[in-house]
Amino acid sequence: MKTRDMVIHASLELFNEHGERTITTNHIAAHLGISPGNLYYHFANKQDIIQEIFSLFEKHINENIKPSEEKEFHAGSMMAYLDAAFVALWKFRFFYVNLHDILLKDDQLKKRYLKLQQSTTHSISQILQQMVNAGLLCIPAEDVERLADTIRILMGSWIGHKLVQSNQKEIKPSELFDGVSRMILIIKPYATEASSAMFSQMESRYQSLIAEDGAALNAI
């Protein structure tokens, strides 16, 4: 792996484990056993690294939360979306811990974040609409976009909410799976007869993942 990529991945790991606020570029260099000078050869500052991590985040969202091109909509597609939402929360959890502070320091990142929010809401709308077209959901046309937006907001606020509630600084996988299961809870009342079994199956799956907690990470 190139030094540049090593820095990005090590930073993501350290930010997630110890919080973005407490990790400096010196910590990152020390963790990798490289000199601060070497790190500064690749990145101007910590914000520069965060921008690169955000690119990975965008990539994950854009590749995984996009309407399927297959004509048929399977239960498996729905689960793939939910898993991708979980991975986004887990893999980039440091963003959600103090998003407000991170964005406040960086106008360019904020613009990218708001753009990603918009495109994610749009993708979720399209996915919901595909499910409506496939006869799996019955959502009034005028509510599809607001429902998509509400789901996205709930997910984006989930980690912040859980951290306020607990006395821990870290979030557990089971708490994130619980967040994903709330997405199902919000969509489920729109399930048609054709999809009610699919929704029951998904609910059981996420209930088991919540129960297994850490072990479940390997299943994703």
Place this chain on the structure above:
Amino acid sequence: MKTRDMVIHASLELFNEHGERTITTNHIAAHLGISPGNLYYHFANKQDIIQEIFSLFEKHINENIKPSEEKEFHAGSMMAYLDAAFVALWKFRFFYVNLHDILLKDDQLKKRYLKLQQSTTHSISQILQQMVNAGLLCIPAEDVERLADTIRILMGSWIGHKLVQSNQKEIKPSELFDGVSRMILIIKPYATEASSAMFSQMESRYQSLIAEDGAALNAI
């Protein structure tokens, strides 16, 4: 009004308008035209004032978000709950802006906050159950509490979400009414035939309140 109460109300107003972080006890004393010594006669520090404001918040929630004792459940009752949720968001908006920071500084307040969260989820569950019993909603028994909890989480995260999204430091009434309308969106798919007209009526009402923005405050 007694000096003590004047301090509490002026502080709430200043915190809401300028943010809790930027307002000191000196600002509060100056705003009221009293000496800092007079303020300190009544309160040990700012945190002490925040605790008193939190008591007003608890009072508002406990008095207004509690299951009605009337046997019949009216559309009016539902709107009264939604209005109370809006008032809580609006009147105590400074809490929601940096809840995490406020609670981090004060263990006792955090305990009170978590207790209030629990009792609010319990009250919302009971209200939903009353609507189920009245034939207005059809929610599977095992989902009532998680639905109540999800609604509460969404409302509690709403202001933080909106502030991240906008470039403003302040929140507009219309943005808060939009939050309230999302509560309706989440509950509406469970509406029975008996209540679908009631839900349409509520949705139109909050749509008008969103459109009117500030003017709407007088209607609550």
